[in-house]
Amino acid sequence: MQRESMEFDVVIVGAGPAGLASACRLMQQAADAGLTLSVCVVEKGAEVGAHILSGALLDIRALAELFPDWQARGAPVHTAVGDDRVYMLTGQTGGIELPPALVPSPMHNQGNYIISLGNLCRWLAEQAEQLGVAIFPGFAAQAPLYDDQGSVCGIITGDMGLAADGTPKLNHVPGMELRARYTLFAEGSRGHIGKELISRFKLDQARDPQHYALGIKELWQLAPERHKPGLVIHGSGWPLKEAQGGFFMYHGDDNQVSVGLIVDLDYTNPWLSPFEECQRLKQHPLLSRHLYGGKRLAFGARAITKGGLNSLPRMTMPGALLLGCDAGTLDGARIKGIHTAMKSGILAADTLVRTLAAGIPGARTLTDFDATFKDSWLYKELKQSRNFIPALHKFGPWLGGAFNYLNHNLLGGKLPFTLHNRIPDHATLTPAARCRKIDYPRPDGQLSFDRLSSVYLANTGHDEDQPCHLVLTDPALPLRDSLPRYQEPAQRYCPAGVYEIVTTDGEPRFQINAANCVHCKACDIKDPAQNIRWTPPEGGSGPNYPNM
Incomplete structure (x- = not known):
């Protein structure tokens, strides 16, 4: 197929914190070095911020490096953390608050801010455009481009206007080739191109398998008397009896609260439903006393890359870098990934400008990045936190919490050994017949809700006459293997009701409701046979998150 082509010095895939921080830093450093660079950012969401989902608490360290005058520039960072609490819930009504002195030090949040990451990304995009960056929202990066030597040399954007059977419609526009001297991939967690690059260039050799969590978030409008700006609540325990994880509630701006x-x-239990667990969580008095009488404004879900330093792939390859959550730079001990993603983008930009300014002919692999990364506070932070999540998985929340307290509060994260988790997430399910079936309560319409009403609040939209972006390697496998062995867990791990077993004329059928998809990537991660492959739908499709 003949495609139009555009050429840039740098193409960045993804207008999240890593990609936008890198774009801004590139233009700043290029100007200081006397270079003129052409930089573009492609974003699959209909607008910048449309697909951005995070709790979110912000450590301003990287933001202050990028824009020391961020406050004067009007960054949407207003509500400082005030009251910071951690709980262990013991049942539907019980629990204990942990004294601050017994909370592992990385979990303290004084000095951080409660923000909307979507709004921060919109602001970063404005700064990038003022610096001369071209931003193309509504264009999904479909695949990488490789040159004759096998180096990455850009991307192909997805076709627009294809019918469900793959044939061109009247409004068909072929995807474009965006060619670049260097390409930065900052797609977020479980990026589909990042997955290909990690495999092609063997970036994860000698690493633990990457590990993930599913984050489910709701945004609520509260009555002023129930709102406590700056209140941060974290906790674990109930309702997660058969999974690791935790909950959060952040009282942010404008009488709004994020809960998730x-x-x-x-x-291991295929009957578990993360969505239903989240709905049940809100019934606990610790959270319900804040939410009663409020209005749910938005809902969303997104995978979180949480393997940390133990699972971090090599981020360099010929012609490209892997950044932020596409690589896995989140600090699991602090439950924060925005500042680390931004710092990875800053380090990438600094490396690129040094390479381009030196004019080294044929310098395709940015080997200088590895040393730059290891000399940075980002690497030191991830190294200190490398045992935090593995300890919780190995020893459980109580003993693991005690281990982490001793490691961080007394030893500064400097234990001379590293804990590992070498079983991939998709390989942990136990057959359904050997597990306790979980009966979840019906939603009450006040605190708990069903999937379809939740998907409605995600503002998700897909043209239904387009190729299904959820691809089955073996279409017969769900009914042949997953249903009898695991009662087809996609029905439960998907938070948006995308996957169903429906019966037609007495025969079961595996149905994919692709229009419901909120692009969380849980199916790509958790499917036990790795039979489901998430690919990008037509650009602009998917959720459209406000203030998330």
């Missing part, structure tokens, strides 16, 4: 649950995707 993070469920680690290495759970």
Whole structure:
């Protein structure tokens, strides 16, 4: 197929914190070095921020490096953390608050801010455009481009206007080739191109398998008397009896509160439903006393890359870098990934400008990045936190919590050994017949809700006459293997009701409701046979998150 082509010095895939921080830093450093660079950012969401989902608490360290005058520039960072609490819930009504002195030090949040990451990304995009970056929202990066030597040399954007059977419609526009001297991939957690690059260039050799969690978040409008700006609540325990994870509630701007649950995707019981666990969580008095009488404004879900330094792939390859959650730079001990993603983007930009300014002919692999990364506070932070999540998985929340307290509060994260988790998340399920079936309560319409009403609040939209972006390697496998062995767990791990077993004329059928998809990637991660492959739908499709 003949495609139009555009050429840039740098193409960045993904307008999240890593990609936008890198774009801004590139233009700043290029100007200081006397270079003129052409930089573009492609974003699959209909607008910048449309697909951005995070709790979110912000450590401003990387933001202050990028824009020391961020406050004067009007960054949407207003509500400082005030009251910071951690709980262990023991049942539907019980629990204990942990004294601050007994909370592992990385979990303290004084000095951080409660923000909307979507709004921060919109602001970063404005700064990038003012610096001369071209931003193309509504264009999904479909695949990488490789040159004759096998180096990455850009991307192909997805076709627009294809019918469900793959034939061109009247409005068909072929995807474009965006060619670049260097390409930065910052797609977020479980990026589909990042997955290909890690495999092609063997970036994860000698690493633990990557690990993930599913984060489910709701945004609520509260009555002023129930709102406590700056209040941060974290906790674990109930309702997660058969999974690791934890919950959060952040009282942010404008009488709004973010509440959600993070469920680690290495759970074993195929009857477990992260969505239903989140709905049940809100019934606990610790959270319900804040939410009663409020209005749910938005819902969303997203995978979280949480393997940390133990699972971090090599981020360099010929012609490209892997950044942020596409690689896995989140600090699991602090439950924060925004500042680390931004720092990875800053380090990438600094490396690129040095390479381009030196004018080294044929310098395709940015080997200088590895040393730059290892000399940075980002690497030191991830190294200190490398045992935090593995300890919780190995020893459980109580003993693991005690281990982490001793490691961080007394030893500064400097234990001379490293704990590992070498079982991939998709390989942990136990056959359904050997597990306790979980009966979840019906939603009450006040605190708990069903999937379809939740998907409605995600503002998700897909043209239904387009190729299904959820691809089955073996279409017969769900009924042949997953249903009898695991009661087809996609029906439960998907938070958006995308996958169903329906009966037609007495025969079961595996149905994919692709229009419901909120692009969380849980199916790509947790499917036990790795039979489901998430690919990007037509650009602009998917959720459209406000203030998330």
